[in-house]
Amino acid sequence: MLKYIVLGLLSYRPMSGYDIQHWMGASTGHFWHATLTQVYTTLKKLEAEGLADSHIEPGTDRPDRRVYRLTESGRADFKRWQASVTTDMEVKKDSLLVKLFFAAPEDVEGLLTQLRVQVTLHRQQREAYERNVPQAMMAFLSDQPELMPNAELWELTRQYGIRYEETYLEWLHMAIQFLEARHSSRPTDEHKG
C-alpha cells in the first residue's frame, strides 16, 4: 500500500525519498504514514520494477539528493490501482480499546487515567487537523498551483480526520462519565462490614 502513496506523490512531481516522507507526514499522515527507511526501500523497489527512475541532483551547500520520477509504466500502474474498487474493510487496530476490553472491572481508577490521557492526545490530533494540515496543503499549493482541483479531495480526507477525532472525543467523554458514575455508586471496602 505504501507503494501507492509513493506513486501518488510522485504523480504530482518528481521527489526525493526525504521529500516524500516530509509531504506524507503533512498530507496523508493521519490515515497513512511510514518511516524514512521504509520510503527508501519502497523507492528502490519501485525503480527495480521499472515504475520509477532516479538521478542524482548534486547539492551545492546541501547533501546530494536522489530524485525519483514516475515512468510511463508507473503512471499506468497507479491508474490501474485507482480504477480498482476497494471492497475490503481493513480493521482499524486500536490498542486502547484492547486495554479497555480486557481491563479488570474493579480497577476504575486505572481505566479513567488511561481514558483521560487519550482525551489529551485526541484533542491535540484534532488541533493538528485544524491548523497544521491546512498549512501544509497551502505550502504544497504555493509550489504547484495547478493542483488546486486536487485540494478539494484533500479537504475531504481532512474532514474525515476532524469528524473521526470529534467522535472519538465524544465517545471518550461518554465512557469517562459512565465509569465515574459506576465508581461513585460503589463504596470502597472500608465502608463495608
Place this chain on the structure above:
Amino acid sequence: MLKYIVLGLLSYRPMSGYDIQHWMGASTGHFWHATLTQVYTTLKKLEAEGLADSHIEPGTDRPDRRVYRLTESGRADFKRWQASVTTDMEVKKDSLLVKLFFAAPEDVEGLLTQLRVQVTLHRQQREAYERNVPQAMMAFLSDQPELMPNAELWELTRQYGIRYEETYLEWLHMAIQFLEARHSSRPTDEHKG
C-alpha cells in the same frame, strides 16, 4: 499486541487456539483481529516464554485440542501491561482515503462508485455491531456468568464501533453529496443511512 489479546482471553479461561480465534472474531474483531496461523504461532511463543502452558485434551468424536492456560508469570505480565499507560496514537490506516486523496479530480464517476461501495460495506459493519456482537457477548456470558461485570467494558467498545461506523457513513454521505454537486446535476441512486 496480539500477545495481549491472547493473554486477555486466556485470563478469562483456558482455551485452544481455535477457541481464541473464534472469540476474538466475535469480541475484539472490530478493533483487532488475527489469522489462525498467527494465533497458533503466538501461543507457541507464549509457552516458550513461560507465560502459558498447554496440554492435549483428547476429543471423543472431534479432533484433539491443545488447551492453553495462563501461568502466574503470564498473569503478572498481563497486569503489568494493563497498568502501563498508552500514550501513543496509532494511525488508523485506510486505503480508501489514500485512493480519494490521490484521485484524479476529473474522475468524479469513479470516485462516486468507490464511495457508494463503502456505504454498503459500512452499513453491513454497523449491522454486525448491532446484531452479531451482542449475540456473541451473550453466548460468552452464558458460559461464564461471572464475567458479567466485564460485559460493561465490552459494551463500551461496542459503542465505539457503532459511533465510528455512523460517523463514517455520515462522512461518506457528505462526500458523495459534495462530489455530485460538483459533477453537475446528474441524478443518481439514493443512499440513505
Place this chain on the structure above:
DNA sequence: TCGCTCATGTAATGGGTTACATGATTCA
C-alpha cells in the same frame, strides 16, 4: 554546544499474510 534540518542508506528483527498439508463430522 546542543539540537534540528537536511540527506542517504544497510542490517537485523519482528509482525502478519498466504499457501500448503491433513482429516473427521455434520447438515442441507
Place this chain on the structure above:
DNA sequence: TGAATCATGTAACCCATTACATGAGCGA
C-alpha cells in the same frame, strides 16, 4: 455431493520497525 465446522500446524514471503552508520550547515 458439497460446504461448513472443528482442529492442528509448517514454510515462505512480505511489510514494517529499530538500530546502526555518516556527515554538513544553521540557529538559539
